[in-house]
Amino acid sequence: MAVAVSGGSAIRKMFEQGIELKKKYGENNVFDFSLGNPDLAPPAAVKAALLKIANDADKPFAVGYMPNAGYPATREALAALVSKEQQVQTPAANIIATVGAAGGLNVLFHAILSAGDEVVVPSPYFVEYGFYVGNHGGVLKPVPTNRRDFSLDLEAIDGAIGPKTRAVLVNTPNNPTGQIYPAEDLAALGRTLERRSAEFGRTIYLVSDEPYRQLNYTGEPIPPIFPAYAHSVVVGSFSKTLSLAGERIGYLAANPAIDGVETLMGGLILSNRTLGFVNAPAIGQKILQSAAEEGIDVEVYRRRRDALAAAFTNAGLEFFLPKGAFYFFVPSPVADETKFVEALLDERILAVGGSGFGLPGFLRFAFCVEDRVIAGATEGIARAVAAVRRTEAKA
Ligand SMILES: Cc1ncc(COP(=O)(O)O)c(C=O)c1O
Incomplete structure (x- = not known):
């Protein structure tokens, strides 16, 4: 094996x-207290969406093949959500429906990593990242946080970036720490990545894994990643926010400011198609058409x-x-x-x-x-x- x-x-x-x-x-x-399996019932909007899907299930193509990036109406609903959350107008063309955040991260790493490329991640981190990066020939490079509140250690991240770095991966709100990174730290990280990308003559992506975005106890919006850095990609999920963990529905959103974003999207859609997923689950996608902005x-x-x-x-x-x-x-x-x-x-x-x-x-x-x-x-x-x-x- x-x-x-x-x-x-x-x-x-x-x-x-x-x-x-x-x-x-x-x-x-x-x-x-060992598992992060959301135990709250999905919100009423999910049941309403499922009843509608059931009512339409006797029509041709009710659950037929679809474009690999997802149903156009789902991508539109996700684009509206991402535009609000990221505070950057993001077109549906920059969104792919994915098989959860896990599928989204695999699609992304498949598209952007070459053998030996490194992905820097602040530690502690969601341990599956090691597999998601390794699956595509990359090497995960954890950087100890060294801070009591687990905020980003920007100097340590800067120090860990080298000629092989292809991406820095952050997760906000964070599993396992519960920290949410402030806008100033994301902006400073963006400046570091601009400087280091120029130094090494290759794009270093900033990837923000955000499956917990709606689970926010601060009363303030969660600072977005897109305004902090042009070459940024967000991975989202409805596993926790709609309590839909088993349905495996999430998304990838690429910052419209990425140089050659159409080429990146082409690579991401091809990866989604060829990694075996082909497309994200149809039922989950249809739920999002009316419930993407709902939450537990x-x-x-x-x-x-x-x-x-x-x-x-x-x-x-x-x-x-x-x-x-x-x-x-x-x-x-x-x-x-x-x-x-x-x-x-x-x-x-x-x-x-x-x-x-x-x-x-x-x-x-x-x-x-x-x-x-x-x-x-x-x-x-x-x-x-x-x-x-x-x-x-x-x-
Ligand atoms: C930080 C983090 N990223 C990604 C995932 C995977 O989420 P999904 O269920 O959307 O694949 C999880 C699941 O627990 C997680 O905690």
């Missing part, structure tokens, strides 16, 4: 341990975030309060994160070690879980923290 099956298995391992624990102790006695009730996730923050404070942990997405990335109270993972497991609480995201010494807790899971885990978290601190003090 050509792929390494062991990579990125930390979340999977926790998932399997969770199944075992639930069998043994019962579903309600296990507190599983973010207040539910905010309430859970605040409840889990209170549980960590109660346990004596210091942490960064996520501004977006649905994860906490909490410093382990002892240097060896695996000891904290084990102590939590003794309390039937599941969270994933930071090593699974390229930054040991932390744990990721996903708060797309029912309120009762957070309430049920609160005392257990405090006991686990006290237990590892006691053991360390004795050693």
